[in-house]
Amino acid sequence: MEYIISERMKSLKGSAIREIFKYAADPSVISLAGGNPDPALFPNEELAGIAKELLEDQPVASLQYGITEGYTPLREAVKERLKRVENIGRADDELIIVSGGQQGIELITKCMVNEGDAVIVEEPSFIGATNAFRSYGAKLVGVPVKEDGMDVDVLEKILSERSDVKMIYTIPTFQNPMGVTMSVEKRKRLYELAVEHGVLILEDNPYGELCFDGKKTPTIKSMDKEGIVAYSGSFSKILAPGLRLGYLCADRSLIAKAVIAKQVSDVHTPCLTQMMANEFMKRYDLDGLIQKMRASYAHKCGTMLKAMDEYFPKGIFYTRPNGGLFIWCDLGNGIDTLALSKKTIAEKVVYVPGCTFMTDMEKPCSALRLNYSTMSDEKIVEGIKRLGKPFRDAVAAAK
Amino acid sequence: MEYIISERMKSLKGSAIREIFKYAADPSVISLAGGNPDPALFPNEELAGIAKELLEDQPVASLQYGITEGYTPLREAVKERLKRVENIGRADDELIIVSGGQQGIELITKCMVNEGDAVIVEEPSFIGATNAFRSYGAKLVGVPVKEDGMDVDVLEKILSERSDVKMIYTIPTFQNPMGVTMSVEKRKRLYELAVEHGVLILEDNPYGELCFDGKKTPTIKSMDKEGIVAYSGSFSKILAPGLRLGYLCADRSLIAKAVIAKQVSDVHTPCLTQMMANEFMKRYDLDGLIQKMRASYAHKCGTMLKAMDEYFPKGIFYTRPNGGLFIWCDLGNGIDTLALSKKTIAEKVVYVPGCTFMTDMEKPCSALRLNYSTMSDEKIVEGIKRLGKPFRDAVAAAK
Numbered sequence: 001m002e003y004i005i006s007e008r009m010k011s012l013k014g015s016a017i018r019e020i021f022k023y024a025a026d027p028s029v030i031s032l033a034g035g036n037p038d039p040a041l042f043p044n045e046e047l048a049g050i051a052k053e054l055l056e057d058q059p060v061a062s063l064q065y066g067i068t069e070g071y072t073p074l075r076e077a078v079k080e081r082l083k084r085v086e087n088i089g090r091a092d093d094e095l096i097i098v099s100g101g102q103q104g105i106e107l108i109t110k111c112m113v114n115e116g117d118a119v120i121v122e123e124p125s126f127i128g129a130t131n132a133f134r135s136y137g138a139k140l141v142g143v144p145v146k147e148d149g150m151d152v153d154v155l156e157k158i159l160s161e162r163s164d165v166k167m168i169y170t171i172p173t174f175q176n177p178m179g180v181t182m183s184v185e186k187r188k189r190l191y192e193l194a195v196e197h198g199v200l201i202l203e204d205n206p207y208g209e210l211c212f213d214g215k216k217t218p219t220i221k222s223m224d225k226e227g228i229v230a231y232s233g234s235f236s237k238i239l240a241p242g243l244r245l246g247y248l249c250a251d252r253s254l255i256a257k258a259v260i261a262k263q264v265s266d267v268h269t270p271c272l273t274q275m276m277a278n279e280f281m282k283r284y285d286l287d288g289l290i291q292k293m294r295a296s297y298a299h300k301c302g303t304m305l306k307a308m309d310e311y312f313p314k315g316i317f318y319t320r321p322n323g324g325l326f327i328w329c330d331l332g333n334g335i336d337t338l339a340l341s342k343k344t345i346a347e348k349v350v351y352v353p354g355c356t357f358m359t360d361m362e363k364p365c366s367a368l369r370l371n372y373s374t375m376s377d378e379k380i381v382e383g384i385k386r387l388g389k390p391f392r393d394a395v396a397a398a399k
Numbered sequence: 400m401e402y403i404i405s406e407r408m409k410s411l412k413g414s415a416i417r418e419i420f421k422y423a424a425d426p427s428v429i430s431l432a433g434g435n436p437d438p439a440l441f442p443n444e445e446l447a448g449i450a451k452e453l454l455e456d457q458p459v460a461s462l463q464y465g466i467t468e469g470y471t472p473l474r475e476a477v478k479e480r481l482k483r484v485e486n487i488g489r490a491d492d493e494l495i496i497v498s499g500g501q502q503g504i505e506l507i508t509k510c511m512v513n514e515g516d517a518v519i520v521e522e523p524s525f526i527g528a529t530n531a532f533r534s535y536g537a538k539l540v541g542v543p544v545k546e547d548g549m550d551v552d553v554l555e556k557i558l559s560e561r562s563d564v565k566m567i568y569t570i571p572t573f574q575n576p577m578g579v580t581m582s583v584e585k586r587k588r589l590y591e592l593a594v595e596h597g598v599l600i601l602e603d604n605p606y607g608e609l610c611f612d613g614k615k616t617p618t619i620k621s622m623d624k625e626g627i628v629a630y631s632g633s634f635s636k637i638l639a640p641g642l643r644l645g646y647l648c649a650d651r652s653l654i655a656k657a658v659i660a661k662q663v664s665d666v667h668t669p670c671l672t673q674m675m676a677n678e679f680m681k682r683y684d685l686d687g688l689i690q691k692m693r694a695s696y697a698h699k700c701g702t703m704l705k706a707m708d709e710y711f712p713k714g715i716f717y718t719r720p721n722g723g724l725f726i727w728c729d730l731g732n733g734i735d736t737l738a739l740s741k742k743t744i745a746e747k748v749v750y751v752p753g754c755t756f757m758t759d760m761e762k763p764c765s766a767l768r769l770n771y772s773t774m775s776d777e778k779i780v781e782g783i784k785r786l787g788k789p790f791r792d793a794v795a796a797a798k
Contacts, residue, residue, distance in 0.1 A: 001597065001625045001626050001627045002564075002593075003511070003650070003652060003653050003656075005510055005511065006509065006510055006511055006512055006513050006535075007513050008509070008513075009510045009656055009659070009660060012659055012663075014510075014658070014662070028474060036464055037463075039458060039459045039462065039463050040568050044454050044458035044462060045454075045455065046459070047450070047454050047462070048450070048451045048452075048453075048454035048455045051447070051450035051451060051671075051758055052448070052450060052451035053447075054447075055443045055445045055450060056444060057441065057445050059441050059443035062641060063438065063441045063443060063446070063639035063641040063642065064436075064438050064639070064641050065435055065635075065640045066641060078778050099665040099669075099738055100666055102664070102665055102666050103664060103665045106664050106665075108662055110401070110407070110408060110534070111404065111405055111408045113405055113406065114405050114407075116515070128663060128666070129663070131662070131663045132661075132663040132664075135659075135660065135663050136405075142439060142695070175558050189733055193400075198400065198401070200583065222523055226400045230400045236464075240462035240463070241462070241463060242460075242461060242464060242670035242671060243669055243671065244665060244667070244669045251400070257404055259413070260408070260412070260413050260530075260534075261408060261411075261534065263413070263530070264411075264501065264505055264527060264531040265502060265664065265665075266499050266501055266502045266505075266643060266665065267499055267501050267643070268643070269643070270669055271499075272450075272642065273669050273671065346730055349769070
């Protein structure tokens, strides 16, 4: 049979990261291409005890169908935590547990974006989100990102010129892929522009807790008085991603629609994993665990930056993140990092070419994303060292 | 802010079953409205031991990000089982693990159905599926269901008259909500019609294993030579629904698209739950567990039918299922079972009104769905007894 794929899905391709991961599976290759949290920090012994107890003592709650909104005690615990840690939660806000942050993004898109509508995204941005928008036929409109976040002047211009913008997607804190954080001033202006133009903000904050110095920038959602911000959060980077647990907090009328969308998507997030996260928060010190993560990632990021200072060609740009999992590096000089990745693969090291994160993925891009979260210091230094020569050669040849 | 909901989601309402479930939460109410498997048959002790061991011994595999296609050993185990039990698996077929059977339906719809395309469904059919189709802007075209399954003459007529049909959705075995099974002859004809008209069949088979006499009707997918059948299976009714585990088997080119759709939906199904199902199948006797379910549901179904014979008005129609979880009852006489449900709620008993399962949910319907899977014999008999008087009164008044 010849399958006539739907218009919305026809042109959507698998993530380029997946192709690069094929090489990353070779143990002699150092992968700086990942985005995984460090498994050494997973509280697996604690979760093992919890899982056993839940299945033994609460077989119906843990194994029977649950409600679409999520396991009630977990919802309450997340609401309490969001209020305490991020000052999030208007009287008219509601919260739904989702199957990882990705699902929150998809549900909001399904509920809000018609085929042909425009969605404003940071350029570069997270491919999981941009592909979710593409999968509903959205037109992506990119806004450049500076070291203090999205260029809000460009945003203002787009909003004043176009009437088809349905949503603004932003990862304001420790952005994927750049690692940069939007300033408080820009957050305020972004919020005001959204209110002025009546456009929903989708604030994605999977990395916000991973601030190296423990200092948090106020979320855009914490400024929300109008219900114009939908906030996507996740347990993937603060507990364990394999559990596939996230949450979506937005005005209750919007969450009510998201619940209907989730009902036809996966009915509900598994009960056991929800109950495990809830019990972990009740019995153990999640904030303490996050402290350990901050210290570990701060150290690894510092190690990578020091190696980059030593081995990378002089005069190129890279970010110096204060949190999160990623460093963004721009070789400039018209270098195509996708083509260059073939050379670095020969050196047994991989990264993610910048084009992956762009609204136009076909256009050559001189930037790339590096990740440091899962490796030993030795591997981080060795990986950067291996990139050094091809990077220096490429820059020298391009000049 | 005023939210302008997308066209596809604008008119989609929550399931009517959810409203009825509110009454079902009252412990004095007997709910015949559910669709849950019997939690007494959940192998929770076995799963507790498995979960603990997996989290202790394989923390990375069970808690780190996994691949979108699913946990490889589980995929292999399900393929092997499908081949052995259902004779499913062409050389060009592939299989993806999904987050419950519902997700398989949603992914195929997203990949195949454009807004405005027609999807043929049995009338009545499973609301989770019909709402998934609605959520992608599909036009639903109903085909009546007889005691031996979908009326294939009507199907043939529709296929010859319309060119906008993209998919035929069927639950051929122990259909939800009717409990009936499509004959082998009709399955063959349905398959041939689909091939002739080049229309994909989505075969949904969550109840097929629950055959009271252990005799199986060949799946439509087992007849598939063209790759024209996408098969949706589930662990919800043979292991535990709270795990949210299902699988989708179809031509590899279609599965490749479904993988991309799943990547933007929830990245992957949780690792732990997938590994638990895989370990359970390795260590324990899933076929033996299913045998117990068959015997238990056969007994409960028999108990309900006997009570219906005794307490229900004479001369009305109801199905006598050979498997699955549901009995369909038609009071006829122009009775509106949605209106009637208000009276039965006063008698402390609830069912699902037939209109819920129809393409036009606003039209009054004289049928209703009954479920017997989770209750004691006493409750089943008492529930049917409570329905008896309002049903007899309604039929007497309507005559």
